[in-house]
Amino acid sequence: MNNVIEMSHPLIKHKISLLRDKNTGTNEFRKLIEEIGILMGYEALRDLPLEDVEVETPIETCMTPMISGKKLAIVPILRAGLGMVNGILALVPSAKVGHIGLYRDEETHEPHEYYCKLPDPIDQRLIVVLDPMLATGGSAIAAIDFIKAHGGKSIKFMSIIAAPEGVERLAKSHPDVQIYCGNIDRQLNKDAYICPGLGDAGDRIFGTI
Numbered sequence: 274m275n276n277v278i279e280m281s282h283p284l285i286k287h288k289i290s291l292l293r294d295k296n297t298g299t300n301e302f303r304k305l306i307e308e309i310g311i312l313m314g315y316e317a318l319r320d321l322p323l324e325d326v327e328v329e330t331p332i333e334t335c336m337t338p339m340i341s342g343k344k345l346a347i348v349p350i351l352r353a354g355l356g357m358v359n360g361i362l363a364l365v366p367s368a369k370v371g372h373i374g375l376y377r378d379e380e381t382h383e384p385h386e387y388y389c390k391l392p393d394p395i396d397q398r399l400i401v402v403l404d405p406m407l408a409t410g411g412s413a414i415a416a417i418d419f420i421k422a423h424g425g426k427s428i429k430f431m432s433i434i435a436a437p438e439g440v441e442r443l444a445k446s447h448p449d450v451q452i453y454c455g456n457i458d459r460q461l462n463k464d465a466y467i468c469p470g471l472g473d474a475g476d477r478i479f480g481t482i
């Protein structure tokens with residue numbers, strides 16, 4: 274699967290281990306999700322296009338590179354994806370933010386959509402879809418199906434913890450989407466939770482356990 278990149282930076286691995294700890298409280302958990310968002314965003318955005326622009330320094334006028342093209346669109350999958358938004362905005366403050374609301378049915382594990390608002394126009398933007406958890410892959414696939422149906426063409430997906438089953442399914446369903454994972458864990462359990470994982474990311478970010 275050459276559209277999948279697993280992070281290797283020790284700071285990301287360290288912070289993921291802190292997230293996994295069941296004794297990590299809501300406040301610290303939320304801070305860690307945001308910090309990992311920054312670190313992963315730095316990796317995932319390393320191919321942003323540049324163009325030379327003229328800038329006057331105190332010494333002379335020069336041509337110097339700046340990010341080119343239409344503004345980035347960040348699309349968190351609600352709720353848990355919201356935790357990563359500020360991390361990406363710290364890197365690209367001018368990014369537009371769309372939202373896709375999905376929840377997983379507890380029995381079937383199928384995603385159900387309840388909200389969607391994307392920045393317009395979407396077709397010329399690089400779109401970065403955020404969700405800390407990629408489990409069966411159903412939510413990520415549904416979100417990306419939806420973005421493509423609305424004209425999205427250039428899409429990256431970022432998750433902090435992924436299950437091999439979800440990575441494989443997402444990579445096969447959307448081979449054009451670059452997938453960034455903080456860590457690919459061992460497997461899903463019978464309830465479609467990631468093992469060892471970190472539990473329910475949304476509940477831990479928002480303190481709703």
Ligand SMILES: O=P(O)(O)OC[C@H]1O[C@H](OP(=O)(O)OP(=O)(O)O)[C@H](O)[C@@H]1O
Pocket residue numbers: 350351352353354375376377378382384404405406407408409410411412413439465473474475476
């Ligand atoms: O890959 P999947 O099997 O689809 O599972 C992953 C989804 O499950 C979680 O959301 P959840 O339904 O718990 O909603 P929440 O973010 O509101 O807690 C998670 O944040 C993903 O969106």
Ligand SMILES: O=c1cc[nH]c(=O)[nH]1
Pocket residue numbers: 353406408465466467468470471472473474475
């Ligand atoms: O392990 C999992 C699987 C889905 N959603 C979560 O928040 N955690």
Ligand SMILES: [Mg+2]
Pocket residue numbers: 353473474475476
């Ligand atoms: Mg949840």
